Amino acid sequence: MKKLLVLLLLAFASHAQSSFEKKSFETKEGQVLPYQILLPKDYKPGKKYPLLVVLHGAGERGTDNEAQMKYGKSVFLDSLNRINFQAIVIFPQCPKESYWSSVKINRSTVPTTFIFDYSAPINWPLQAVIDLVKSIKHDKSRTYIMGLSMGGMGTMEAVSRYPKMFAAANPICGGADLSYVSKYAKRVPLWVHHGDADIVVPVRHSRELVKAVQDQGAEIKYSEYAGVNHNSWDNAFKQPELLSWIFSHRK
Template sequence: MKSRFLFIVLLLCSSIAFAQFQKVRFQVNGISLPYQVLYPEGFDDSKQYPLLVFLHGAGERGNDNEKQLTHGKDFLLQAQQQFPAIVIAPQCPDDSYWSNVKINGINNKITFTFGESDIATPPMNALIALVNDWLSSGLIDTKQVYVGGLSMGGMGTFELLWRMPNTFAAAFPICGGGDTGKVSTYAKNTSVWIFHGDSDGVVPVSNSQVMHHALQQAGCDVKYTEYPGVNHNSWENAFAEKNLFPWLFSHKK
Protein backbone atom coordinates (compact mmCIF):
# COMPACT_ATOMS: atom_id res chain seq x y z
CA MET A 1 0.00 0.00 0.00
CA LYS A 2 1.61 3.20 -1.00
CA SER A 3 1.83 6.26 1.20
CA ARG A 4 1.10 9.48 -0.66
CA PHE A 5 2.74 12.76 0.15
CA LEU A 6 1.52 14.65 -2.89
CA PHE A 7 -1.66 16.07 -1.41
CA ILE A 8 -0.01 16.90 1.91
CA VAL A 9 2.40 19.02 -0.09
CA LEU A 10 -0.47 20.72 -1.90
CA LEU A 11 -2.02 21.73 1.41
CA LEU A 12 1.27 23.15 2.61
CA CYS A 13 1.73 25.05 -0.61
CA SER A 14 -1.08 27.45 0.22
CA SER A 15 1.24 29.21 2.63
CA ILE A 16 4.51 28.80 0.71
CA ALA A 17 5.86 31.07 -2.01
CA PHE A 18 5.89 29.34 -5.37
CA ALA A 19 8.54 29.38 -8.09
CA GLN A 20 10.94 27.60 -5.73
CA PHE A 21 11.73 23.90 -5.46
CA GLN A 22 10.21 22.12 -2.48
CA LYS A 23 11.37 18.83 -0.98
CA VAL A 24 9.01 15.86 -0.95
CA ARG A 25 9.36 12.13 -0.38
CA PHE A 26 7.31 9.52 -2.23
CA GLN A 27 6.89 5.95 -0.97
CA VAL A 28 5.60 2.98 -2.88
CA ASN A 29 5.93 -0.77 -2.18
CA GLY A 30 8.55 -0.16 0.49
CA ILE A 31 10.69 2.06 -1.75
CA SER A 32 11.31 5.66 -0.73
CA LEU A 33 12.02 8.09 -3.56
CA PRO A 34 13.00 11.63 -2.55
CA TYR A 35 12.15 14.31 -5.07
CA GLN A 36 11.81 18.05 -5.42
CA VAL A 37 8.80 19.74 -6.98
CA LEU A 38 8.56 23.15 -8.59
CA TYR A 39 5.16 24.78 -8.92
CA PRO A 40 4.49 27.67 -11.29
CA GLU A 41 4.28 31.14 -9.82
CA GLY A 42 0.63 31.93 -9.16
CA PHE A 43 -0.18 28.22 -8.93
CA ASP A 44 -3.93 27.55 -8.94
CA ASP A 45 -5.04 24.06 -7.94
CA SER A 46 -8.25 24.48 -9.92
CA LYS A 47 -6.20 24.53 -13.13
CA GLN A 48 -4.15 21.93 -14.99
CA TYR A 49 -0.49 22.40 -15.89
CA PRO A 50 2.13 20.68 -18.06
CA LEU A 51 4.33 18.20 -16.19
CA LEU A 52 8.09 17.99 -16.72
CA VAL A 53 10.08 15.10 -15.24
CA PHE A 54 13.81 15.82 -14.86
CA LEU A 55 16.27 12.94 -14.30
CA HIS A 56 19.76 13.53 -12.91
CA GLY A 57 23.02 11.70 -13.61
CA ALA A 58 24.91 9.05 -11.65
CA GLY A 59 27.03 11.57 -9.76
CA GLU A 60 23.94 13.05 -8.14
CA ARG A 61 22.56 9.84 -6.66
CA GLY A 62 21.87 9.66 -2.94
CA ASN A 63 19.24 10.32 -0.30
CA ASP A 64 19.81 13.97 0.58
CA ASN A 65 17.11 15.27 -1.80
CA GLU A 66 19.55 17.98 -2.89
CA LYS A 67 22.15 16.70 -5.33
CA GLN A 68 19.70 15.83 -8.09
CA LEU A 69 19.51 19.54 -8.91
CA THR A 70 23.27 20.07 -9.05
CA HIS A 71 22.92 20.43 -12.81
CA GLY A 72 19.82 22.02 -14.27
CA LYS A 73 18.24 23.88 -11.37
CA ASP A 74 18.77 27.37 -12.80
CA PHE A 75 17.81 26.09 -16.25
CA LEU A 76 14.48 24.80 -14.92
CA LEU A 77 13.76 27.91 -12.85
CA GLN A 78 14.41 30.18 -15.83
CA ALA A 79 12.17 28.07 -18.04
CA GLN A 80 9.30 28.56 -15.59
CA GLN A 81 9.24 32.27 -16.35
CA GLN A 82 8.17 31.58 -19.93
CA PHE A 83 6.55 28.14 -19.71
CA PRO A 84 4.67 27.62 -16.42
CA ALA A 85 4.66 23.94 -15.54
CA ILE A 86 4.94 21.57 -12.61
CA VAL A 87 8.46 20.14 -12.53
CA ILE A 88 9.46 17.05 -10.54
CA ALA A 89 13.09 16.04 -9.99
CA PRO A 90 13.44 12.66 -8.23
CA GLN A 91 16.69 11.31 -6.76
CA CYS A 92 17.97 7.80 -7.48
CA PRO A 93 19.61 5.90 -4.58
CA ASP A 94 23.40 5.52 -4.47
CA ASP A 95 23.30 1.78 -5.07
CA SER A 96 21.05 1.73 -8.12
CA TYR A 97 20.41 3.21 -11.57
CA TRP A 98 17.43 4.65 -13.41
CA SER A 99 17.75 2.26 -16.35
CA ASN A 100 18.52 -1.43 -16.52
CA VAL A 101 21.90 -1.30 -18.25
CA LYS A 102 25.06 -3.39 -18.02
CA ILE A 103 28.15 -1.22 -17.58
CA ASN A 104 31.57 -2.68 -18.33
CA GLY A 105 34.97 -1.00 -18.19
CA ILE A 106 37.95 -2.55 -19.99
CA ASN A 107 41.24 -0.75 -20.71
CA ASN A 108 39.78 2.56 -19.55
CA LYS A 109 36.93 2.21 -22.05
CA ILE A 110 33.38 2.09 -20.70
CA THR A 111 30.65 0.27 -22.59
CA PHE A 112 26.92 0.33 -21.92
CA THR A 113 24.73 -2.59 -22.97
CA PHE A 114 20.97 -2.11 -23.07
CA GLY A 115 18.15 -4.57 -23.56
CA GLU A 116 19.58 -7.68 -21.92
CA SER A 117 16.72 -7.62 -19.39
CA ASP A 118 13.32 -5.94 -19.36
CA ILE A 119 13.19 -5.99 -15.56
CA ALA A 120 12.89 -2.46 -14.19
CA THR A 121 15.22 -1.31 -11.44
CA PRO A 122 13.49 -0.46 -8.12
CA PRO A 123 14.01 3.29 -8.66
CA MET A 124 12.48 3.02 -12.15
CA ASN A 125 9.44 1.26 -10.72
CA ALA A 126 9.11 3.97 -8.08
CA LEU A 127 9.55 6.66 -10.74
CA ILE A 128 6.76 5.21 -12.87
CA ALA A 129 4.48 5.11 -9.81
CA LEU A 130 5.39 8.73 -9.00
CA VAL A 131 4.59 9.91 -12.53
CA ASN A 132 1.29 8.02 -12.49
CA ASP A 133 0.47 9.56 -9.11
CA TRP A 134 0.87 13.05 -10.55
CA LEU A 135 -1.08 12.14 -13.69
CA SER A 136 -4.01 11.04 -11.53
CA SER A 137 -3.87 14.13 -9.29
CA GLY A 138 -6.12 16.25 -11.52
CA LEU A 139 -3.42 18.94 -11.66
CA ILE A 140 -1.77 17.80 -14.89
CA ASP A 141 -2.68 18.47 -18.50
CA THR A 142 -2.05 14.92 -19.71
CA LYS A 143 -1.54 16.21 -23.26
CA GLN A 144 1.56 18.09 -22.08
CA VAL A 145 3.81 15.65 -20.23
CA TYR A 146 7.56 15.81 -20.86
CA VAL A 147 10.75 14.13 -19.66
CA GLY A 148 14.45 14.88 -19.97
CA GLY A 149 17.67 14.04 -18.24
CA LEU A 150 21.43 13.88 -18.45
CA SER A 151 23.88 10.97 -18.53
CA MET A 152 22.27 8.24 -16.38
CA GLY A 153 19.16 10.43 -16.56
CA GLY A 154 19.39 10.46 -20.35
CA MET A 155 19.37 6.67 -20.24
CA GLY A 156 16.47 6.78 -17.80
CA THR A 157 14.63 9.08 -20.19
CA PHE A 158 14.88 6.63 -23.06
CA GLU A 159 13.75 3.77 -20.80
CA LEU A 160 10.84 5.70 -19.33
CA LEU A 161 9.62 6.40 -22.86
CA TRP A 162 9.22 2.73 -23.70
CA ARG A 163 7.87 1.80 -20.28
CA MET A 164 5.22 4.57 -20.53
CA PRO A 165 4.88 4.79 -24.32
CA ASN A 166 1.61 6.76 -24.46
CA THR A 167 2.51 9.32 -21.82
CA PHE A 168 5.08 11.81 -23.07
CA ALA A 169 4.58 14.40 -25.79
CA ALA A 170 8.32 15.16 -26.08
CA ALA A 171 11.64 14.27 -24.46
CA PHE A 172 15.24 15.50 -24.34
CA PRO A 173 17.85 12.86 -23.42
CA ILE A 174 21.35 14.34 -22.96
CA CYS A 175 24.57 12.25 -23.25
CA GLY A 176 22.66 9.05 -22.55
CA GLY A 177 21.71 5.98 -24.53
CA GLY A 178 19.04 3.33 -24.71
CA ASP A 179 17.63 0.14 -26.13
CA THR A 180 17.26 0.51 -29.90
CA GLY A 181 14.98 -2.53 -29.90
CA LYS A 182 12.31 -0.65 -27.97
CA VAL A 183 12.06 2.56 -30.01
CA SER A 184 9.09 1.36 -32.06
CA THR A 185 6.93 1.42 -28.91
CA TYR A 186 7.10 5.22 -28.63
CA ALA A 187 8.67 6.55 -31.86
CA LYS A 188 5.40 7.76 -33.36
CA ASN A 189 3.98 9.00 -30.05
CA THR A 190 6.82 11.16 -28.74
CA SER A 191 9.07 13.80 -30.30
CA VAL A 192 12.70 13.49 -29.18
CA TRP A 193 15.65 15.89 -29.21
CA ILE A 194 18.94 14.11 -28.43
CA PHE A 195 22.13 15.90 -27.31
CA HIS A 196 25.71 14.61 -26.97
CA GLY A 197 29.31 15.83 -27.08
CA ASP A 198 31.46 14.14 -29.70
CA SER A 199 34.43 13.94 -27.28
CA ASP A 200 32.50 12.37 -24.41
CA GLY A 201 34.93 10.23 -22.41
CA VAL A 202 32.30 8.78 -20.06
CA VAL A 203 29.30 7.85 -22.18
CA PRO A 204 30.29 7.14 -25.80
CA VAL A 205 28.68 9.45 -28.34
CA SER A 206 27.82 6.35 -30.37
CA ASN A 207 25.10 5.62 -27.77
CA SER A 208 23.16 8.66 -28.95
CA GLN A 209 24.07 8.20 -32.60
CA VAL A 210 22.54 4.73 -32.77
CA MET A 211 19.42 5.89 -30.93
CA HIS A 212 19.02 8.76 -33.35
CA HIS A 213 19.31 6.42 -36.33
CA ALA A 214 16.90 3.88 -34.83
CA LEU A 215 14.31 6.56 -34.09
CA GLN A 216 14.61 7.98 -37.59
CA GLN A 217 14.06 4.52 -39.06
CA ALA A 218 11.01 4.05 -36.82
CA GLY A 219 9.40 7.26 -38.08
CA CYS A 220 9.98 9.40 -35.01
CA ASP A 221 9.97 13.21 -35.06
CA VAL A 222 13.57 13.27 -33.80
CA LYS A 223 16.32 15.89 -33.70
CA TYR A 224 19.98 15.28 -32.93
CA THR A 225 22.56 17.83 -31.82
CA GLU A 226 26.20 16.79 -31.45
CA TYR A 227 28.67 19.29 -29.99
CA PRO A 228 32.21 19.22 -31.48
CA GLY A 229 34.99 19.00 -28.92
CA VAL A 230 32.61 18.73 -25.97
CA ASN A 231 33.21 16.08 -23.30
CA HIS A 232 30.66 14.57 -20.93
CA ASN A 233 29.25 17.90 -19.74
CA SER A 234 27.19 18.44 -22.89
CA TRP A 235 24.22 19.29 -20.67
CA GLU A 236 25.76 22.76 -20.31
CA ASN A 237 25.44 23.22 -24.07
CA ALA A 238 21.96 21.72 -24.15
CA PHE A 239 20.75 23.96 -21.33
CA ALA A 240 22.02 26.97 -23.30
CA GLU A 241 19.90 26.06 -26.33
CA LYS A 242 17.40 28.91 -26.61
CA ASN A 243 15.01 26.78 -28.61
CA LEU A 244 14.93 23.76 -26.29
CA PHE A 245 12.00 24.79 -24.13
CA PRO A 246 9.98 26.42 -26.93
CA TRP A 247 10.46 23.18 -28.89
CA LEU A 248 9.53 21.01 -25.89
CA PHE A 249 6.36 22.82 -24.91
CA SER A 250 5.19 23.17 -28.50
CA HIS A 251 4.38 19.46 -28.50
CA LYS A 252 1.06 18.12 -27.28
CA LYS A 253 -0.53 14.71 -27.41
Protein backbone atom coordinates in the same frame (compact mmCIF):
# COMPACT_ATOMS: atom_id res chain seq x y z
CA MET B 1 -2.31 40.38 14.85
CA LYS B 2 -4.64 38.87 12.24
CA LYS B 3 -3.21 41.21 9.59
CA LEU B 4 0.32 40.08 10.47
CA LEU B 5 -0.72 36.42 10.22
CA VAL B 6 -2.27 36.97 6.79
CA LEU B 7 0.91 38.69 5.58
CA LEU B 8 3.05 35.82 6.87
CA LEU B 9 0.86 33.26 5.13
CA LEU B 10 1.00 35.20 1.87
CA ALA B 11 4.76 35.48 2.15
CA PHE B 12 5.07 31.73 2.77
CA ALA B 13 2.85 30.92 -0.20
CA SER B 14 4.87 33.22 -2.44
CA HIS B 15 8.11 31.57 -1.30
CA ALA B 16 6.73 28.07 -1.84
CA GLN B 17 5.78 28.94 -5.40
CA SER B 18 9.13 30.52 -6.25
CA SER B 19 11.43 27.68 -5.17
CA PHE B 20 11.72 23.91 -5.22
CA GLU B 21 10.19 22.05 -2.29
CA LYS B 22 11.58 18.80 -0.85
CA LYS B 23 9.19 15.85 -0.76
CA SER B 24 9.30 12.05 -0.87
CA PHE B 25 7.27 9.35 -2.57
CA GLU B 26 6.76 5.94 -0.97
CA THR B 27 6.17 2.89 -3.14
CA LYS B 28 3.73 0.10 -2.29
CA GLU B 29 6.75 -1.95 -1.22
CA GLY B 30 7.82 0.75 1.24
CA GLN B 31 10.76 2.12 -0.77
CA VAL B 32 11.24 5.88 -0.57
CA LEU B 33 12.08 8.10 -3.52
CA PRO B 34 13.20 11.64 -2.57
CA TYR B 35 12.27 14.39 -5.00
CA GLN B 36 12.03 18.14 -5.29
CA ILE B 37 9.09 19.82 -6.97
CA LEU B 38 8.61 23.30 -8.41
CA LEU B 39 5.07 24.56 -8.84
CA PRO B 40 4.19 27.12 -11.51
CA LYS B 41 4.37 30.79 -10.67
CA ASP B 42 0.97 31.91 -9.28
CA TYR B 43 -0.04 28.26 -9.02
CA LYS B 44 -3.79 27.63 -9.00
CA PRO B 45 -4.75 24.28 -7.40
CA GLY B 46 -7.77 23.80 -9.65
CA LYS B 47 -5.81 24.21 -12.87
CA LYS B 48 -4.05 21.37 -14.70
CA TYR B 49 -0.47 22.22 -15.70
CA PRO B 50 2.11 20.43 -17.84
CA LEU B 51 4.58 18.27 -15.91
CA LEU B 52 8.28 17.78 -16.63
CA VAL B 53 10.53 15.17 -14.98
CA VAL B 54 14.30 15.79 -14.87
CA LEU B 55 16.52 12.76 -14.18
CA HIS B 56 20.02 13.36 -12.82
CA GLY B 57 23.28 11.52 -13.53
CA ALA B 58 25.06 8.77 -11.59
CA GLY B 59 27.19 11.22 -9.62
CA GLU B 60 24.15 12.80 -8.01
CA ARG B 61 22.66 9.60 -6.56
CA GLY B 62 21.89 9.48 -2.85
CA THR B 63 19.22 10.14 -0.26
CA ASP B 64 19.96 13.74 0.72
CA ASN B 65 17.29 15.08 -1.67
CA GLU B 66 19.73 17.79 -2.71
CA ALA B 67 22.50 16.41 -4.95
CA GLN B 68 20.11 15.82 -7.87
CA MET B 69 19.65 19.58 -8.18
CA LYS B 70 23.27 20.13 -9.28
CA TYR B 71 22.50 20.56 -12.98
CA GLY B 72 19.58 22.31 -14.64
CA LYS B 73 17.89 23.82 -11.61
CA SER B 74 18.63 27.42 -12.62
CA VAL B 75 16.92 26.96 -16.00
CA PHE B 76 13.60 26.31 -14.32
CA LEU B 77 14.02 29.02 -11.70
CA ASP B 78 14.78 31.67 -14.31
CA SER B 79 12.19 34.42 -13.89
CA LEU B 80 11.31 34.64 -17.60
CA ASN B 81 11.05 30.88 -17.96
CA ARG B 82 8.71 30.77 -14.98
CA ILE B 83 6.45 33.29 -16.71
CA ASN B 84 6.64 31.79 -20.20
CA PHE B 85 6.50 28.11 -19.26
CA GLN B 86 3.95 27.48 -16.53
CA ALA B 87 4.64 23.89 -15.52
CA ILE B 88 5.23 21.51 -12.64
CA VAL B 89 8.89 20.42 -12.58
CA ILE B 90 10.13 17.38 -10.67
CA PHE B 91 13.72 16.37 -9.82
CA PRO B 92 13.65 12.85 -8.30
CA GLN B 93 16.75 11.30 -6.72
CA CYS B 94 17.97 7.76 -7.36
CA PRO B 95 19.68 5.94 -4.44
CA LYS B 96 23.39 5.12 -4.71
CA GLU B 97 22.81 1.36 -4.81
CA SER B 98 20.55 1.57 -7.86
CA TYR B 99 20.41 3.08 -11.35
CA TRP B 100 17.67 4.72 -13.42
CA SER B 101 18.16 2.34 -16.34
CA SER B 102 18.44 -1.43 -16.79
CA VAL B 103 21.97 -1.55 -18.15
CA LYS B 104 25.11 -3.63 -17.66
CA ILE B 105 28.18 -1.44 -17.19
CA ASN B 106 31.86 -2.29 -17.68
CA ARG B 107 33.95 0.56 -16.31
CA SER B 108 37.26 -1.17 -17.06
CA THR B 109 37.04 -0.06 -20.69
CA VAL B 110 37.65 3.44 -22.07
CA PRO B 111 35.11 4.69 -22.86
CA THR B 112 32.85 2.75 -20.51
CA THR B 113 30.85 -0.10 -22.07
CA PHE B 114 27.06 0.04 -21.69
CA ILE B 115 24.76 -2.83 -22.65
CA PHE B 116 21.09 -1.86 -22.43
CA ASP B 117 18.54 -4.60 -21.78
CA TYR B 118 14.93 -3.66 -21.08
CA SER B 119 13.89 -7.31 -20.99
CA ALA B 120 15.18 -7.18 -17.42
CA PRO B 121 12.74 -5.95 -14.76
CA ILE B 122 12.51 -2.19 -14.45
CA ASN B 123 14.61 -0.78 -11.60
CA TRP B 124 12.38 0.32 -8.73
CA PRO B 125 13.51 4.00 -8.71
CA LEU B 126 12.42 4.48 -12.33
CA GLN B 127 9.11 2.71 -11.66
CA ALA B 128 8.68 4.98 -8.64
CA VAL B 129 9.16 8.01 -10.91
CA ILE B 130 6.43 6.71 -13.21
CA ASP B 131 4.08 6.10 -10.28
CA LEU B 132 4.89 9.51 -8.84
CA VAL B 133 3.98 11.19 -12.12
CA LYS B 134 0.70 9.27 -12.21
CA SER B 135 -0.10 10.42 -8.68
CA ILE B 136 0.28 14.14 -9.41
CA LYS B 137 -2.66 16.03 -10.83
CA HIS B 138 -1.56 17.62 -14.11
CA ASP B 139 -2.36 17.89 -17.81
CA LYS B 140 -1.84 14.25 -18.87
CA SER B 141 -1.55 15.29 -22.52
CA ARG B 142 1.57 17.29 -21.63
CA THR B 143 3.86 15.02 -19.62
CA TYR B 144 7.57 15.35 -20.46
CA ILE B 145 10.84 13.77 -19.40
CA MET B 146 14.50 14.66 -19.78
CA GLY B 147 17.74 13.56 -18.18
CA LEU B 148 21.51 13.62 -18.37
CA SER B 149 23.96 10.71 -18.57
CA MET B 150 22.40 8.00 -16.35
CA GLY B 151 19.30 10.20 -16.47
CA GLY B 152 19.42 10.26 -20.27
CA MET B 153 19.44 6.47 -20.17
CA GLY B 154 16.53 6.50 -17.73
CA THR B 155 14.70 8.92 -19.99
CA MET B 156 14.90 6.52 -22.91
CA GLU B 157 13.90 3.52 -20.81
CA ALA B 158 10.88 5.39 -19.45
CA VAL B 159 9.85 6.33 -23.00
CA SER B 160 10.44 2.75 -24.18
CA ARG B 161 8.35 1.19 -21.41
CA TYR B 162 5.66 3.90 -21.28
CA PRO B 163 5.44 5.43 -24.78
CA LYS B 164 1.83 6.50 -24.25
CA MET B 165 2.70 8.58 -21.20
CA PHE B 166 5.09 11.15 -22.66
CA ALA B 167 4.46 13.98 -25.11
CA ALA B 168 8.20 14.64 -25.70
CA ALA B 169 11.61 13.70 -24.30
CA ASN B 170 15.14 15.11 -24.12
CA PRO B 171 17.86 12.48 -23.51
CA ILE B 172 21.28 14.04 -22.91
CA CYS B 173 24.46 11.93 -23.37
CA GLY B 174 22.51 8.74 -22.72
CA GLY B 175 21.69 5.56 -24.60
CA ALA B 176 18.92 3.04 -25.15
CA ASP B 177 17.93 -0.53 -25.89
CA LEU B 178 17.20 -0.03 -29.59
CA SER B 179 14.96 -3.08 -29.87
CA TYR B 180 12.15 -0.93 -28.44
CA VAL B 181 12.41 1.97 -30.91
CA SER B 182 9.30 1.03 -32.88
CA LYS B 183 7.19 1.54 -29.75
CA TYR B 184 7.88 5.29 -29.57
CA ALA B 185 9.57 6.47 -32.79
CA LYS B 186 6.39 7.93 -34.30
CA ARG B 187 4.69 8.63 -30.98
CA VAL B 188 7.16 10.57 -28.81
CA PRO B 189 9.18 13.49 -30.29
CA LEU B 190 12.83 13.31 -29.20
CA TRP B 191 15.58 15.89 -29.00
CA VAL B 192 18.84 14.03 -28.41
CA HIS B 193 22.02 15.76 -27.17
CA HIS B 194 25.61 14.43 -27.01
CA GLY B 195 29.20 15.66 -27.14
CA ASP B 196 31.30 14.06 -29.86
CA ALA B 197 34.33 13.86 -27.51
CA ASP B 198 32.48 12.06 -24.69
CA ILE B 199 34.89 9.60 -23.01
CA VAL B 200 32.32 8.36 -20.47
CA VAL B 201 29.22 7.52 -22.54
CA PRO B 202 30.25 6.96 -26.18
CA VAL B 203 28.53 9.28 -28.65
CA ARG B 204 27.70 6.25 -30.79
CA HIS B 205 24.81 5.46 -28.42
CA SER B 206 23.04 8.68 -29.41
CA ARG B 207 24.00 8.37 -33.06
CA GLU B 208 22.61 4.83 -33.18
CA LEU B 209 19.41 5.95 -31.46
CA VAL B 210 18.93 8.75 -33.99
CA LYS B 211 19.49 6.38 -36.92
CA ALA B 212 17.14 3.78 -35.47
CA VAL B 213 14.35 6.36 -35.12
CA GLN B 214 14.97 7.64 -38.65
CA ASP B 215 14.88 4.08 -39.96
CA GLN B 216 11.34 3.90 -38.59
CA GLY B 217 10.42 6.81 -40.86
CA ALA B 218 10.13 9.22 -37.94
CA GLU B 219 11.69 12.64 -37.41
CA ILE B 220 14.13 13.26 -34.57
CA LYS B 221 16.04 16.36 -33.46
CA TYR B 222 19.73 15.82 -32.73
CA SER B 223 22.35 18.21 -31.36
CA GLU B 224 25.92 16.91 -31.36
CA TYR B 225 28.42 19.26 -29.75
CA ALA B 226 31.88 19.36 -31.36
CA GLY B 227 34.79 18.91 -28.96
CA VAL B 228 32.50 18.50 -25.95
CA ASN B 229 33.21 15.75 -23.44
CA HIS B 230 30.66 14.16 -21.09
CA ASN B 231 29.26 17.47 -19.82
CA SER B 232 27.06 18.04 -22.88
CA TRP B 233 24.24 18.96 -20.49
CA ASP B 234 25.90 22.37 -20.18
CA ASN B 235 25.26 22.91 -23.90
CA ALA B 236 21.81 21.35 -23.79
CA PHE B 237 20.57 23.53 -20.94
CA LYS B 238 21.85 26.61 -22.79
CA GLN B 239 19.82 25.82 -25.91
CA PRO B 240 17.55 28.88 -26.33
CA GLU B 241 14.74 26.73 -27.72
CA LEU B 242 14.99 23.93 -25.16
CA LEU B 243 11.88 24.71 -23.11
CA SER B 244 9.83 26.06 -25.99
CA TRP B 245 10.54 22.84 -27.92
CA ILE B 246 9.54 20.64 -24.99
CA PHE B 247 6.35 22.43 -24.08
CA SER B 248 5.22 22.86 -27.69
CA HIS B 249 4.32 19.17 -27.85
CA ARG B 250 1.20 17.45 -26.61
CA LYS B 251 -0.32 14.01 -27.10
